[in-house]
Amino acid sequence: MLWLLVGPGVLVFLGENDAPSMLSYSATGARFGIGFFLPFVVLTFLVGFIVQEMTVRLGAVTHRGHAELIFDRFGRFWGFFAMGDLVLGNFLTLVTEFIGVRAGLGFFGIRPGIAVGGSLVIVLGAIATGRYWTWERITLALAVFNSLFVPAAILAHPDWHAAGRAMLTWMPLPTGNHYEILVLILADIGATVTPWMLFFQQSAVVDKGMQPRDIGAGRLDTLIGALLASTFAIAAILATVPLFRHGISADQFQAAQFAEALEPWIGHVGASLFALGIFEAGIVAAITISTSSAYAFGEVLQTGHSLNRPIREAWPFYLTLLGSACAAAALVLVPRFPLEFIVLTVNVIAVLAMPPALAFLLLLVNDREVMGDHVNGIWANVAGVVVTVLLICAGIGFGLATVFPKWLGG
Amino acid sequence: MNEKTNSSSTDSGKSKGEGELERLAAGAVRPNLEDPSVVLSLLETDQVVAAKRRTRFGRRDLSFGLQALLWSLRIYVVVMLVIVLISVLRAVEAAR
Numbered sequence: 001m002l003w004l005l006v007g008p009g010v011l012v013f014l015g016e017n018d019a020p021s022m023l024s025y026s027a028t029g030a031r032f033g034i035g036f037f038l039p040f041v042v043l044t045f046l047v048g049f050i051v052q053e054m055t056v057r058l059g060a061v062t063h064r065g066h067a068e069l070i071f072d073r074f075g076r077f078w079g080f081f082a083m084g085d086l087v088l089g090n091f092l093t094l095v096t097e098f099i100g101v102r103a104g105l106g107f108f109g110i111r112p113g114i115a116v117g118g119s120l121v122i123v124l125g126a127i128a129t130g131r132y133w134t135w136e137r138i139t140l141a142l143a144v145f146n147s148l149f150v151p152a153a154i155l156a157h158p159d160w161h162a163a164g165r166a167m168l169t170w171m172p173l174p175t176g177n178h179y180e181i182l183v184l185i186l187a188d189i190g191a192t193v194t195p196w197m198l199f200f201q202q203s204a205v206v207d208k209g210m211q212p213r214d215i216g217a218g219r220l221d222t223l224i225g226a227l228l229a230s231t232f233a234i235a236a237i238l239a240t241v242p243l244f245r246h247g248i249s250a251d252q253f254q255a256a257q258f259a260e261a262l263e264p265w266i267g268h269v270g271a272s273l274f275a276l277g278i279f280e281a282g283i284v285a286a287i288t289i290s291t292s293s294a295y296a297f298g299e300v301l302q303t304g305h306s307l308n309r310p311i312r313e314a315w316p317f318y319l320t321l322l323g324s325a326c327a328a329a330a331l332v333l334v335p336r337f338p339l340e341f342i343v344l345t346v347n348v349i350a351v352l353a354m355p356p357a358l359a360f361l362l363l364l365v366n367d368r369e370v371m372g373d374h375v376n377g378i379w380a381n382v383a384g385v386v387v388t389v390l391l392i393c394a395g396i397g398f399g400l401a402t403v404f405p406k407w408l409g410g
Numbered sequence: 411m412n413e414k415t416n417s418s419s420t421d422s423g424k425s426k427g428e429g430e431l432e433r434l435a436a437g438a439v440r441p442n443l444e445d446p447s448v449v450l451s452l453l454e455t456d457q458v459v460a461a462k463r464r465t466r467f468g469r470r471d472l473s474f475g476l477q478a479l480l481w482s483l484r485i486y487v488v489v490m491l492v493i494v495l496i497s498v499l500r501a502v503e504a505a506r
Contacts (some may be wrong), residue, residue, distance in 0.1 A: 062467070071469040074480075081484060344492055352490040354484040363476070370467055394484065401492045402500075 007136055008204035009222030011053060011288060012197050013045075013229035014143035016043050019100020019141065019286030020093065021191030021348050022149070022278055022322045025233050026258045028184055029240035031252035034162045035172040037188065038234060042167070044192040045230035050383045051220055051358065054376065055198050057203030061374045068299035070360050073367065080320060082360060083300060085353040090293045092346045094328035097286040101338050102332055104279030105257050107272070116329045119283050123325050126287055130318035132207045132307040139287050145280035146228070148273045149235035155270035158238040158261070179401045183348065186398055189391065190347030191233070195357040196292045203295035207306050239274060242266065286325060294321035352395050356359040358388045 028037045055066065062069060071079035098116055105115035125137045165171070174181045189244070201222075210218055240258060242265035243250050248256065259275040266274070283333070297320040298305020311318050331337055362384045365376045376384070402406030472480075 064467075067468070073470045074472070076468055078480060085487065345498055349491070349494055351495065353487055356480070356487055359479065359483055367470065369470070395486070396492050399490055402493050402497045 005217050006221050007208055008176075008201045009052065009218060009220075010228065011136065011143065011204065012141055012201040013222075013225030014146050014232075015049065015139075015200070015288035016048075016192060017146050017229045017232055017281055018097055018289075019103075019278055019282040020096040020187075020343055021233070022100075022236050022281045023343060024184070024187040024191045024249075024347055025236035026240045027250055028188060029237035030243035030248070030258070031180070031184065032174045034159060034238070035243035036170050036174055037164050037184075037237060038163060038166045039168075039170050041186070041188055041192070041237065041275075042230050043232050044187075044189050045226045045233070047189075047383075047387050048192045048197070048229075049226040050380065051193060051221050051387065052185070052197060052201055053219055053362065054361055054380065054384070055202040056210075056222060057215055057371065057374050058361075059202040059404075060210045060212050060218060060363055061214050061371055063203075063206050064065065065198045065206055065299040065305070069202075069364055069370070071300060072371065073364065074183050074360070077298065078360075083296060084354065086195050086199055086296055087293065089326060089350055089353050090289050091324060092342055092349065093194075093196065094286060094289050094293075094324060094340070096343050097282040097289065097345050098332040099280050099330045099343060100282030101286065103257075104259075104277075104282060105299045106190060107275035112333055115193065115279075116176070116332055119286060120329055122320075122324060123212060123287050123290065124322065127291075127307060127321060130310055131292055131307070132204075135307045136204075136208070139284060142280060142287070143284045146284070146303050148238055148277035148280065152234035152262075152266060152270050152273040152277065153238040155266040155273075156239045156391075158241055158341065163238065171216055177215065177342050179405060182190050182394075182398055182401055183255040186394055187347040187350045189394065190350035190354075191222075192229075192355055193391075194350040195349075196289055196350075196352050198311055198361055199296050199298045199358055200292035203292070203299070203305070207295075207308065209391050215374070224394070234278075237267065239270070254258035290321045290325040292301055293324050294318070313380045348398065351391060352398075355388050355392050355395070358384060358391070 008341045025041065028041075028268050044341065053108060058064075058066070058069065067083060068081065070082050089253040098119065100110045105118075106112065123141075126135050129135055129138070174184075205218060240250070243258075243261060246265070248261060251260070259271045259278070262270040262274060294317050295305050299316065301316060303316045304329065305317045306314060309317070332339065362376070362381065366376050368396070
């Protein structure tokens with residue numbers, strides 16, 4: 001029953017536990033250890049659940065993807081702005097996914113060209129089935145490997161008592177450079193709540209053929225996704241705590257370097273699990289994010305945009321999907337391309353682009369003409385507005401700290 | 411008329427249970443096909459999706475307040491992207 005129930009909700013959350021997200025969680029554990037960030041990350045997933053549940057209702061009631069609905073209700077002018085944010089964010093994120101793939105497999109001595117090329121074959125294999133259901137099952141089967149961070153965390157022998165206390169008290173608070181703390185807070189939010197998730201889940205709900213009567217099941221699917229993803233995120237933090245405990249600076253670490261640095265503390269098996277987890281995070285997100293871009297393009301261009309359509313009927317959809325994946329993969333293989341700066345900024349950009357996306361979401365989900373009796377309740381609106389305002393405040397804080405670094409000691 | 415006679419003659423040969431079923435069927439309320447929600451409930455999933463895809467939601471009225479909100483958020487994103495660019499350039503400079 002559970003196998004039939006899970007789908008877009010689990011996929012979107014495990015897809016968002018992607019390479020830059022796992023890198024952010026790893027950096028959090030290595031820099032601050034066990035403390036404030038454990039419950040904070042759980043809170044971000046609660047926020048993610050509240051937001052994504054709205055897309056389930058929108059998709060099931062309107063049978064339209066997010067981009068299509070924004071174009072319908074707000075016109076092309078605002079629609080293209082929303083698409084611009086999505087395209088920029090998705091492409092940069094897609095590049096980071098292939099960085100994760102390259103770095104994860106690099107730990108095992110696999111050459112970058114083979115790692116990236118092999119991943120493209122997996123993306124192609126998933127869509128070549130010509131059915132949404134099969135694509136969803138293949139991607140879900142790959143996403144299960146996000147759980148590799150759990151045994152890696154266990155091998156790190158975390159202080160469970162301290163972890164439990166931190167979850168209850170949010171203590172100890174992070175100390176040190178305030179600018180660095182703020183960037184990590186933004187990165188951890190961006191690791192959970194991003195515009196592509198809104199576009200992807202709504203389109204996937206439509207492609208799956210969900211009806212208003214399926215909203216309850218969709219809600220449960222989303223909740224399961226949020227719970228699984230938050231567990232694996234916490235595991236990534238706990239797995240890198242040994243670096244914090246032994247005072248090893250992880251400021252300049254890339255994904256695979258975490259695995260290498262952790263090897264003396266969690267053993268070769270633990271480090272291998274960590275590296276495989278980074279590879280999995282990259283490949284699953286590469287599949288879901290490229291599909292998210294393709295859905296949005298298909299909806300805007302009014303061409304076939306379903307994984308149930310054969311390639312000859314929906315070739316612009318498949319071309320966008322594979323084209324974006326190939327372009328991102330190619331960039332990763334360009335020598336001396338500044339990949340590390342893309343990794344550092346991609347989650348921050350996701351947070352900064354989120355308030356307009358949330359505004360469109362809240363306006364649509366409160367539109368009685370579109371949603372009928374399925375409009376938001378008062379508490380969903382309060383939560384949505386609070387999240388939007390907090391994201392704006394966090395963004396403004398980041399802006400002020402960047403322009404006036406001395407304010408936060410940056 | 412002839413049909414009616416035939417029908418009543420066959421009725422007499424049916425079991426009591428079958429007669430009861432027919433009476434219930436005759437007395438059942440026919441669905442009101444003028445009501446869109448009733449029609450929707452009778453359609454298969456694929457038919458509902460196909461029917462909805464053929465219709466489009468119109469543009470909503472964007473009040474001054476709503477336009478101001480959307481513009482503010484748009485300006486916010488552009489300013490923030492410039493700030494991200496500044497921070498990246500600083501990081502590049504620091505790395506040299």
